Amino acid sequence: MYFLLALSLVFASSSVVHCNDGDPLLATAVNIVCKLTTGLKATPARFTAILSTADPKLSTITSQELKGRLYKLLNNNTGGSAQLADVYARAAGKLLTKAEQARSKLAAAAAKATAAAGLAAGRMDEAIMLIFNAKGASDACLSQSESTSTPETTAQIPNCFAGGAAIVDTTTAKADDTLTQAHNPAELHAALNTLAAATVKTTNGNKIAGQSPVHAHNTNCVITKGSGGSHKLVTAGQNTVKLGDGIWEVGGATTDHQIWPSTPIGSENRPTLHAALEELKKSEADYQTIVSAEEVITYSTGGKIAESEEFQQALSEATGGSKIDQPADKLKAMFKTDSVANFQKEFWNPFYTTQILSKSYWADPSKPENLGDKTDTTELEKAMDFYLTVTLATIASKNKEISDLKSKASTAANKPEDVCNKITETEAKVCNTTENCHFVESNDKGEKCTLKKEIKEKLEKESQETGGTSTAVDCSKLDTKPKCEEVNKPGKPATCGWRKGKDNEDDKEAEKCRNGSFLASKQFAMIVSACAALLF
Incomplete structure (x- = not known):
């Protein structure tokens, strides 16, 4: 024109x-x-x-975001590493x-x-x-x-x-x-x-x-x-x-x-x-956003991570904590290290050396590889699907265990010693954190997780006082309060109780006759918690 x-x-x-x-x-x-x-x-x-x-x-x-999620999935039950993995995975997702x-x-x-x-x-x-x-x-x-x-x-x-x-x-x-x-x-x-x-x-x-x-x-x-x-x-x-x-x-x-x-x-x-x-002038800011995100998520000493708003948000979400302004304090809260210099030792090295199986991304023959060495996003996505499937299979197995424990928790006839014996054959930590149980490595197979000595002695004494007899009572079938309370012996721990449900019991708001089992219910709660950790 x-x-x-x-x-x-x-x-x-x-x-x-x-x-x-x-x-x-x-x-x-x-x-x-x-x-x-x-x-x-x-x-x-x-x-x-x-x-x-x-x-x-x-x-x-x-790729770093995928590795962060994999690291979290593989470290869900390893104490402090689980929180570190959670923080990194959350921040990586925000940066992506x-x-x-x-x-x-x-x-x-x-x-x-x-x-x-x-x-x-x-x-x-x-x-x-x-x-x-x-x-x-x-x-x-x-x-x-x-x-x-x-x-x-x-x-x-x-x-x-x-x-x-x-x-x-x-x-x-x-x-x-x-x-x-x-x-x-x-x-x-x-x-x-x-x-x-x-x-x-x-x-x-x-x-x-x-x-x-x-x-x-x-x-x-x-x-x-x-x-x-x-x-x-x-x-x-x-x-x-x-x-x-x-x-x-x-x-x-x-x-x-x-x-x-x-x-x-x-x-x-x-x-x-x-x-x-x-x-052109406006697009430079967007280009630098990409450059900055890459620098933060890969920075070897953690200095840029400590200054990142995304990591600040991730830390707050993962821990429910308040905002931390000082980079060194933030690193300590996130990665349990006092200084930026220790970040590589305390977090970065374990992150990079966490191993995955190459079969997880369909490689043959299968061999262990360091997570940090993987950069191909397609392979990492396949590995993510593989380990997620494994995790879901674990959850399915735990669901069966939960179902069994629910069944055990519905009756007071279970012997406390049997409940302890069935908790675990290999995991001392799980056994020891269960109320009234402890792990004895020298015990025979099937009895390594056993009742604590003082609890066993107490129960034996009670059995002697009652003539060594015990009648199995299904509390859930006692439909009135008088019937429920009638089975309890004076001065002895209640076998049944007319009450509302506690955590992990059905119909929590309904008042009905419920049992007083302390072991099965406790273990049931622990397994539910473990399954939740695997999912998130």
């Missing part, structure tokens, strides 16, 4: 504007503008390259979400910047080509030097045209080099901004970035004069029309329309170029 408008202004009268023998822009000035249009046209390719550097970082974050959102915004900004850059380049090209072919006040608006009016040779025509010479402006050349090597939006923005600044009309005559668009002896070079000095366009009034995205303007009370605006014009006055630069 602007191009057609420009043509209509140039050819406003019936007279023909003859093509100039030379070119109406000095080579350096044209080169600067041409380099900007070239750089703008290269923006899509540069953004593709920038996104290609962001994607591996996102892949690293994804943050990075993925930034990647989406970066891609959207790339699309907008690419569209704006292409439009700006096209409009500048229109103005350059129009001026390139317009008639001026002399026969050679573009000369080889300040001291001669000799027309430019083909080899010295600006290099954005076929057969053109190398760029002569050093600053612009450096910006051009940066354009071809930009690795992030900030570098691309800086390079384009340098070129944009070089095309800004200054208040020093017609100079652009120190260069005059025409030679001193051809300063009257205008695009609206015909041969012999006749004017082909005369405008009146105050308004002007900017062409080439602000590179050239016509209008106002002007007879000679020179090839550059008569007033300073910066990139902010050139809307499409300004839009491209603004999108």
Whole structure:
């Protein structure tokens, strides 16, 4: 549209504007503008390259998040390691979400910047080509030097045209080099901004970035004069029309329309170029979000982890604690270490050396491998599915044990010694944390988890006092309070009780006859808790 408008202004009268023998822009000035249009046209390719550097970082974050969840799954029942794994897995998930959102915004900004850059380049090209072919006040608006009016040779025509010479402006050349090597939006923005600044009309005559668009002896070079000095366009009034995205303007009370605006014009006055630069500026923050997330989640000494808001949130969620401001205190709370220096020893090394079986991601033959060595997200996802299946199978097994314990808890006929014996054959910790039981390694198989001596003696004494007899009573079948309380012997522990249910008992709010078993109910609660830990 602007191009057609420009043509209509140039050819406003019936007279023909003859093509100039030379070119109406000095080579350096044209080169600067041409380099900007070239750089703008290269923006899509540069953004593709920038996104290609962001994607591996996102892949690293994804693999660390998967490893964090695996580490948590494999350390659910190992005391302090379980909490550390939980904190890391939670924080890794938050960082991954943050990075993925930034990647989406970066891609959207790339699309907008690419569209704006292409439009700006096209409009500048229109103005350059129009001026390139317009008639001026002399026969050679573009000369080889300040001291001669000799027309430019083909080899010295600006290099954005076929057969053109190398760029002569050093600053612009450096910006051009940066354009071809930009690795992030900030570098691309800086390079384009340098070129944009070089095309800004200054208040020093017609100079652009120190260069005059025409030679001193051809300063009257205008695009609206015909041969012999006749004017082909005369405008009146105050308004002007900017062409080439602000590179050239016509209008106002002007007879000679020179090839550059008569007033300073910066990139902010050139809307499409300004839009491209603004999108580049905004997208840098999204790119740096991805860079930062990768650094935090992989930092070997934990320093960046201690400063991360995501880890702060994860710690608070995992522990129900309040916010901790000091990095060293935060590390201590999260990883049980007093300093950043100890982080690698206390957490990072165990994290990386936790082993998984290669069969978990379908490798054959199967062998143990360090979790930290795995980077392939597909393999890690397969391993996650494998160990989750194993965990669910464990939960199914525990559910059967819970069902058995419920059955045991429904009657007072179970001998306390038998309950202890059936708790575990190998896990001393589980046995010892069960009320009234303790683990004796030297005992025979099936009796390693046994009643504590003092409890056994107490029960034997009670048995002697009652004549060594015990009648099995199913409390749940006693449907009235008197019947329930009748089975209890005076001065002895209650066999049954009329009460509401406790934790892990059915119908907690209903008052009915319930048994007084202390072992089965206790173990039932412990197993339920263990299953919950496996799931979360």
